[in-house]
Amino acid sequence: MRAAVMRNKKLIAADVPLPEPGPGEVLVKSLACGICGSDLHALKHADKLVESSKRSGAAFVMDLSRDIVMGHEFCAEIADFGPGTQKRLKAGSRVCSFPALIRATGIEAVGYSNENPGGYAEYMRLTEALLLEVPNGLSTEHAALTEPMAVGFHAVQKAMLTNQDAPLVIGCGPVGLAVIAGLKLTGQHPIVAADFSPRRRELALKVGADAVIDPKEKSPFESWKEMAVYKDPSKAPPMPPWMPGPPLRPAVIFECVGVPGVIESIMASAPRNARIVVVGVCMERDSFEPMLGISKELNVQFVLGYTPEEFALTLSNIAEGKINTGPLITGKVGVEGVAQAFEDLASPERHAKIIVEPWRS
Amino acid sequence: MRAAVMRNKKLIAADVPLPEPGPGEVLVKSLACGICGSDLHALKHADKLVESSKRSGAAFVMDLSRDIVMGHEFCAEIADFGPGTQKRLKAGSRVCSFPALIRATGIEAVGYSNENPGGYAEYMRLTEALLLEVPNGLSTEHAALTEPMAVGFHAVQKAMLTNQDAPLVIGCGPVGLAVIAGLKLTGQHPIVAADFSPRRRELALKVGADAVIDPKEKSPFESWKEMAVYKDPSKAPPMPPWMPGPPLRPAVIFECVGVPGVIESIMASAPRNARIVVVGVCMERDSFEPMLGISKELNVQFVLGYTPEEFALTLSNIAEGKINTGPLITGKVGVEGVAQAFEDLASPERHAKIIVEPWRS
Numbered sequence: 001m002r003a004a005v006m007r008n009k010k011l012i013a014a015d016v017p018l019p020e021p022g023p024g025e026v027l028v029k030s031l032a033c034g035i036c037g038s039d040l041h042a043l044k045h046a047d048k049l050v051e052s053s054k055r056s057g058a059a060f061v062m063d064l065s066r067d068i069v070m071g072h073e074f075c076a077e078i079a080d081f082g083p084g085t086q087k088r089l090k091a092g093s094r095v096c097s098f099p100a101l102i103r104a105t106g107i108e109a110v111g112y113s114n115e116n117p118g119g120y121a122e123y124m125r126l127t128e129a130l131l132l133e134v135p136n137g138l139s140t141e142h143a144a145l146t147e148p149m150a151v152g153f154h155a156v157q158k159a160m161l162t163n164q165d166a167p168l169v170i171g172c173g174p175v176g177l178a179v180i181a182g183l184k185l186t187g188q189h190p191i192v193a194a195d196f197s198p199r200r201r202e203l204a205l206k207v208g209a210d211a212v213i214d215p216k217e218k219s220p221f222e223s224w225k226e227m228a229v230y231k232d233p234s235k236a237p238p239m240p241p242w243m244p245g246p247p248l249r250p251a252v253i254f255e256c257v258g259v260p261g262v263i264e265s266i267m268a269s270a271p272r273n274a275r276i277v278v279v280g281v282c283m284e285r286d287s288f289e290p291m292l293g294i295s296k297e298l299n300v301q302f303v304l305g306y307t308p309e310e311f312a313l314t315l316s317n318i319a320e321g322k323i324n325t326g327p328l329i330t331g332k333v334g335v336e337g338v339a340q341a342f343e344d345l346a347s348p349e350r351h352a353k354i355i356v357e358p359w360r361s
Numbered sequence: 362m363r364a365a366v367m368r369n370k371k372l373i374a375a376d377v378p379l380p381e382p383g384p385g386e387v388l389v390k391s392l393a394c395g396i397c398g399s400d401l402h403a404l405k406h407a408d409k410l411v412e413s414s415k416r417s418g419a420a421f422v423m424d425l426s427r428d429i430v431m432g433h434e435f436c437a438e439i440a441d442f443g444p445g446t447q448k449r450l451k452a453g454s455r456v457c458s459f460p461a462l463i464r465a466t467g468i469e470a471v472g473y474s475n476e477n478p479g480g481y482a483e484y485m486r487l488t489e490a491l492l493l494e495v496p497n498g499l500s501t502e503h504a505a506l507t508e509p510m511a512v513g514f515h516a517v518q519k520a521m522l523t524n525q526d527a528p529l530v531i532g533c534g535p536v537g538l539a540v541i542a543g544l545k546l547t548g549q550h551p552i553v554a555a556d557f558s559p560r561r562r563e564l565a566l567k568v569g570a571d572a573v574i575d576p577k578e579k580s581p582f583e584s585w586k587e588m589a590v591y592k593d594p595s596k597a598p599p600m601p602p603w604m605p606g607p608p609l610r611p612a613v614i615f616e617c618v619g620v621p622g623v624i625e626s627i628m629a630s631a632p633r634n635a636r637i638v639v640v641g642v643c644m645e646r647d648s649f650e651p652m653l654g655i656s657k658e659l660n661v662q663f664v665l666g667y668t669p670e671e672f673a674l675t676l677s678n679i680a681e682g683k684i685n686t687g688p689l690i691t692g693k694v695g696v697e698g699v700a701q702a703f704e705d706l707a708s709p710e711r712h713a714k715i716i717v718e719p720w721r722s
Contacts, residue, residue: 048652049652052650052652052653052656053652053656055629055650055653058656158658258651263651268416278651278654278655281651281652281655282651282652282655283651283652284650285648285649285650286648286649286650286651287646287647287649288646288647288649289413289416289645289646289647290619290624290639290642290643290644290647290663291409291410291413291414291643291644292413292416293639293661293663294639294643294663294664294665295413295414295419295665297519297662297663297664297665298663299660299661299663300654300660300661300662300663301658301660301661302651302654302655302657302658302659302660302661303655303658304655304656304658
């Protein structure tokens with residue numbers, strides 16, 4: 001079958017073996033698969049990713065000397081059934097799935113794997129028990145956005161917001177947009193978001209931000225402060241008289257950039273007691289001054305992925321129109337176009353999410 | 362008056378002007394003042410401390426071109442009263458105080474200050490409203506341990522332990538010992554602690570650790586794992602069948618070392634979902650791999666200081682014998698001996714806490 005393959009740390013279109021579904025698994029045809037920023041990182045920083053997987057004691061570490069077919073943001077169609085399957089859904093059904101296989105020997109990744117090709121290939125194998133049917137009326141390409149939107153939903157869950165908290169989203173690429181959509185579901189306002197790109201700020205407003213900031217024009221933290229003042233001062237906690245300025249709601253800052261230096265710059269600008277949720281995936285080494293965190297008693301919560309329940313709820317939220325995925329898809333390519341799409345995604349003005357359709361010729 | 366003075370980034374014994382108590386302030390005689398690891402850091406990394414105070418928007422930044430008299434872990438005796446004082450406590454009363462002045466113009470540090478000498482001088486000025494009388498029967502030198510023990514108590518409060526959490530303390534210097542004492546007050550067991558120094562491990566057991574580990578012999582995290590298994594497996598949360606090993610109680614790891622590299626090494630070894638409480642005060646730049654935090658969804662809570670309520674409760678806990686401060690004091694010096702004491706504290710085998718008695722000749 002045709003696939004966009006990571007081979008010798010380069011992305012090429014090539015023929016790879018059709019995967020065989022094991023016990024309890026189905027063979028599916030990849031209908032649409034989003035390109036994730038983590039895939040761009042994984043290609044650019046493959047060695048570092050492998051090294052840090054090893055260091056953190058990860059169960060699976062990719063072997064870069066062998067082919068890897070990435071793609072974990074997919075919507076697929078059931079093509080065939082492996083042994084011992086229940087056939088709860090019929091062949092031809094459109095499905096989404098948590099991108100992992102549950103096997104007797106353990107859990108295995110789909111996509112970041114030498115064994116289990118992801119959605120940049122024509123076919124994949126998936127665990128039948130994890131399949132979620134795509135509701136009627138939801139387009140295939142928007143169903144494929146379940147995975148990235150679940151990342152934002154999960155980050156917001158991990159932030160454990162109270163109704164006093166005032167969120168600030170730093171970076172409005174696909175991760176930041178998913179976080180904004182996740183915040184919108186909580187009913188929390190105002191949702192303040194910052195990005196250098198006018199295009200991304202426009203998308204941020206469309207998915208649910210109440211205010212967007214261009215950091216070139218004004219500090220996101222200064223703008224946040226103006227909006228985080230208690231509207232009803234009687235709800236503010238008592239403040240010692242020597243504290244400057246009006247009392248502000250607690251800050252919850254979502255780091256959605258994922259490049260070195262951003263965590264520290266947020267730590268330097270964050271108000272006292274702020275919680276920083278690191279959603280951006282930085283695969284490089286980073287540095288910081290612990291004193292910035294200590295002197296303000298900051299909290300840093302690193303997050304990754306989502307639970308199967310959060311994934312299922314996100315598919316349902318998209319189908320019911322509670323998450324506005326409409327404006328996010330900005331391009332579509334076949335297998336041969338994936339390498340170029342990886343290049344194009346570097347420009348924030350042109351693209352948000354590019355969908356790979358491996359069946360396209 | 363005589364004082365141990367930080368002058369030109371060196372510690373010397375010198376004469377400095379007697380401070381004058383302002384409105385609502387008292388003049389006190391410093392009876393005993395502990396040497397804090399932060400004072401050692403502040404002397405060694407004075408420039409970095411000033412730079413990072415500026416960066417984090419601190420209200421007060423020390424001027425290193427002028428004298429600074431450190432010392433914030435003190436027990437003192439009321440000597441005289443400034444204008445407008447209530448005289449609730451009589452002259453001659455022994456007192457402890459949150460090491461800060463509350464003034465009409467704002468809050469000011471005592472010790473890390475160009476204006477307000479700390480307990481390494483014969484006299485200090487303190488805010489009358491913050492004075493806590495030392496209970497009868499509590500020795501002056503143990504009352505002086507209120508401040509460092511409050512740091513550990515606060516760190517444990519910020520960790521918001523549930524009765525499931527299994528704590529691990531990395532580093533058993535004065536900060537780690539205070540954290541262990543704070544953990545003991547919660548009734549949480551086992552309290553596992555690690556330090557390379559046999560002397561410090563012995564002290565850790567005395568203040569409340571259930572088990573101590575020499576990291577040269579065994580990884581603290583491996584030892585912790587053995588002790589963090591649920592004794593009653595029916596209380597463990599359900600685990601997917603492919604997860605290796607028995608379910609472990611949630612890890613709360615206290616970083617009590619405060620030198621570059623420790624936060625990252627804890628992140629590398631910590632189990633999934635661990636909460637890391639950074640109590641050690643590292644004043645240098647540090648580096649880390651965000652992926653270590655991301656892949657395990659770690660939480661890092663930086664902490665500093667304590668509230669006035671925590672400070673008062675700690676004094677009372679020491680007086681009532683709930684905190685065993687008995688073994689902590691390992692030396693006493695006068696003003697002339699402070700510089701040497703700073704040197705001596707570098708050896709973990711010799712000292713835990715050295716008390717400065719500025720009235721000594």
